[in-house]
Amino acid sequence: MFIDEARILVKAGDGGNGCLAFRREKYVPRGGPSGGDGGRGGDVALVSDEHENTLLRFRFNPEHKAERGRHGEGSNRTGAEGHSVDVPVPVGTVVYDEATGERLFDFTAPGQRFTVARGGRGGRGNARFATSTHQAPTEHEPGHPGEEKRLRLELKLLADVGLVGFPNAGKSTLISRISAARPKIADYPFTTLEPHLGVVQLENFRSFVVADIPGLIEGAHLGHGLGVQFLRHIERTRLLAHLVDVSEASGRDPVHDFETVMQELAAFSEELARKPMIVVATKMDAAQNPGRVAPLRQLASSRGLAYFEISSVTGQGIEALKHAMAERVLGAPEGGL
Ligand SMILES: Nc1nc2c(ncn2[C@@H]2O[C@H](COP(=O)(O)OP(=O)(O)OP(=O)(O)O)[C@@H](O)[C@H]2O)c(=O)[nH]1
Numbered sequence: 001m002f003i004d005e006a007r008i009l010v011k012a013g014d015g016g017n018g019c020l021a022f023r024r025e026k027y028v029p030r031g032g033p034s035g036g037d038g039g040r041g042g043d044v045a046l047v048s049d050e051h052e053n054t055l056l057r058f059r060f061n062p063e064h065k066a067e068r069g070r071h072g073e074g075s076n077r078t079g080a081e082g083h084s085v086d087v088p089v090p091v092g093t094v095v096y097d098e099a100t101g102e103r104l105f106d107f108t109a110p111g112q113r114f115t116v117a118r119g120g121r122g123g124r125g126n127a128r129f130a131t132s133t134h135q136a137p138t139e140h141e142p143g144h145p146g147e148e149k150r151l152r153l154e155l156k157l158l159a160d161v162g163l164v165g166f167p168n169a170g171k172s173t174l175i176s177r178i179s180a181a182r183p184k185i186a187d188y189p190f191t192t193l194e195p196h197l198g199v200v201q202l203e204n205f206r207s208f209v210v211a212d213i214p215g216l217i218e219g220a221h222l223g224h225g226l227g228v229q230f231l232r233h234i235e236r237t238r239l240l241a242h243l244v245d246v247s248e249a250s251g252r253d254p255v256h257d258f259e260t261v262m263q264e265l266a267a268f269s270e271e272l273a274r275k276p277m278i279v280v281a282t283k284m285d286a287a288q289n290p291g292r293v294a295p296l297r298q299l300a301s302s303r304g305l306a307y308f309e310i311s312s313v314t315g316q317g318i319e320a321l322k323h324a325m326a327e328r329v330l331g332a333p334e335g336g337l
């Protein structure tokens with residue numbers, strides 16, 4: 001479930017055909033063969049790119065082809081080479097040959113390049129076939145076909161954003177609203193028993209991964225509730241979104257909930273507690289009492305944390321929150337939001 005997968009077809013460019021031509025010029029009575037070679041076809045390479053987070057773009061774009069080589073021409077002109085194509089993949093992608101199951105490459109760092117399909121050689125033109133006893137050759141070759149392969153790409157997802165908060169704070173509801181993940185949602189604590197990851201999709205194939213983990217309660221670091229065992233799933237995230245239920249129905253104090261969760265995070269690891277965080281007041285549709293909301297807003301501002309108010313029921317604030325997360329984990333988009 002934590003694996004993102006894509007099947008793609010890669011096709012390198014065919015080589016250009018060799019040319020059949022003879023030199024024909026005034027005052028050159030018997031011009032020799034002059035057909036040039038075809039150009040080489042372009043390669044298809046996968047290149048690891050730190051700006052890619054998921055394999056989502058391949059669902060919409062499963063075929064990648066490089067340009068063919070141009071045909072050779074007369075006057076011994078070799079055809080131009082076809083352009084190669086670089087296909088960006090996230091760091092962590094493992095490439096398998098779909099036909100044989102063979103593991104072909106493992107991208108472990110940004111900027112690695114692996115050629116998955118080689119362009120075909122260009123065919124030889126007839127000029128190449130001339131010998132002293134064979135001065136007017138008519139042989140010329142067609143270009144060689146470019147390689148074609150079906151690949152399976154596999155990526156072990158690492159979450160970019162971790163959702164933390166009390167049980168019942170609305171974490172699972174939020175992830176189901178912003179991604180295709182469908183964890184169980186129910187009106188009681190500890191509905192979520194194991195982490196779920198969801199891929200949040202933005203415009204221009206930008207995407208990031210959110211982890212929904214079980215809620216934390218006071219004493220979680222002592223093993224109360226489901227404990228802190230799941231926090232290791234969000235240790236490597238770049239951002240925490242701390243969800244706090246501000247509705248009347250929660251029956252608890254939002255500021256107290258916030259502080260409790262912060263203490264549990266710190267008890268697990270100081271590093272986790274110091275991660276960039278945004279504070280999210282949830283269930284705004286059911287928060288009639290501004291007296292419950294304002295203190296949380298002030299607390300966030302006094303700690304210098306960005307603060308959002310959302311309702312997963314009405315959709316209030318969801319887009320703004322999504323983009324705030326994206327901006328923090330992916331950086332500002334080219335051309336603005
Ligand atoms: N009115 C209202 N109810 C919400 C909203 N978001 C979630 N809920 C309800 O709150 C309850 C708990 O939601 P979950 O998403 O399961 O909460 P959770 O934080 O994942 O809970 P655990 O998995 O137990 O930690 C459910 O009954 C939801 O329908 C909201 O924006 N408005």
Ligand SMILES: [Mg+2]
Nearest residue numbers: 171172191192
């Ligand atoms: Mg849940």
